[in-house]
Amino acid sequence: MSLFENYQHLMADAAFNLAGKPLHEDLLLSCEGSLQTFYAPFDHINAQARIVICGITPGLQQAMNALNEARRQLIKGASVAEAKQAAKETASFSGPMRPNLIAMLDHIGVQGYLGIDSCEQLFNSHRHWAHYTSALRYPVFLNGENYSGNPGLLSRDSLRHQIENHLSEEIRQLPPHCVYVPLGPKVGEVFDYLLGRGLLRPEQVLNGLPHPSGANAERISYFLGRKEKAALSVKTNAASLDAAREQLTQKVRQLRS
Template sequence: MGIVAASMFSDFKNEIYHLSLPIEDKEILNKKFLLDKDKEKKLEIYYTPFDYINDQARVVIVGITPGLHQMKKAYLTVVECKDRGWNDEEILHEVKKKASFEGPMRKNLVAMLDELGLAGHLSIPSTIDLFGSSSHLVYNTSLLPYAVFFDQKNFNGSRPDIMKTKLLLSYVQKYFVNDITRLHNPLIIPLGVNITRVLRYLMEQRLIESKYVLGGFPHPSGGNGHRHRQYRENKEEMKHQLDEFFKR
């Protein structure tokens, strides 16, 4: 199993348990779960139970931030686990499996990773297993681990610029940097150019060290109309990078 570091889950667990089903947006996008906001930059950050860290992971998949869909799936998973007699670590591990990149984005992500041959390198049938029976091999995370909304919409990592926004950068440093340094030279797969740019900045600032960052992987969101072209253009180079990582 992994670890639960600096978890706020205990502070919010009972509030989540008392949510009525189906979970409506207004039940979770309110002051009970609001962590931070910047009125001037139209930013709001809400608690999302993604506190589980797999410190033994061979692969780290990094998104920007949970969207509303993933946030609701995470809360629903906690409610579903309420009467199972599980401890916090077991509940939060289940949340990561059920809610990480959940939806069409996960389907796109798995298709691209399988085509690159990652499943073969990990000796599993498909990378869909990273969200189930082979979850011990992966740490699914985000630069901003709690759901961020810009102007009441899912934050896409472009506007405002994470590296020029004090609130967002503070969350990256407090959570992502702190968590990623617990791992031992995993393969890091950043989903898209915005994440890659922030990772490079963190490495330049010597806030994180990593020798193995996969370059060229597009963001798997259906809203990324360029993902097919980006993937095609970078596919062979990404395959080469994976071969080099797993040869070591």
């Protein structure tokens, strides 16, 4: 029985409170010190994908969106497969992250590689080409707050377990021609690890994109050419972003050729 089916009765029960901070204790999967991992329905794998976007882990808002969409689907009589797909597609990179992500993908030319007008279409008319996932499939919280990559994703047993048993398995199930976009340096380290294990080929991985979080606003603005180098704060490394942008743009051009 899948994890979705294990928790299906709770998600389908309108009397069960899906809200909480971080989430209801009945959805708890594991604890490791101050790290807690909860279940939320991010299980669906898109076997038709051409591009895979990988974040760190679903945050509380994404988890709530997924749980509520799964509930809506189950109550209206959807199958398990339909509910899983709808929950994943509705919640993945929802909120303010989505326009930042779309803008950066378009900026490096991914829409041209895919033959679409904009990567915004990966969330609507061409969603069947995209697989959205996280290095840690199920939402992780540190001291009750969204986990943001510290301690490192490979540094704790409960975190490594998700990478070894969920992310690695997803990669094995996805088409061999998929292109992967890790979001931010923390996820980039995970993909370096997976490359070292031979699960992926270097040309498949577009590493170096800033994380689309609103907390990264200045880096994103500079990456997109919306902010001048002279106006940057000392916290933003312009040279690093310049190099990443150039390397990613070149790699996408190579994919197109």
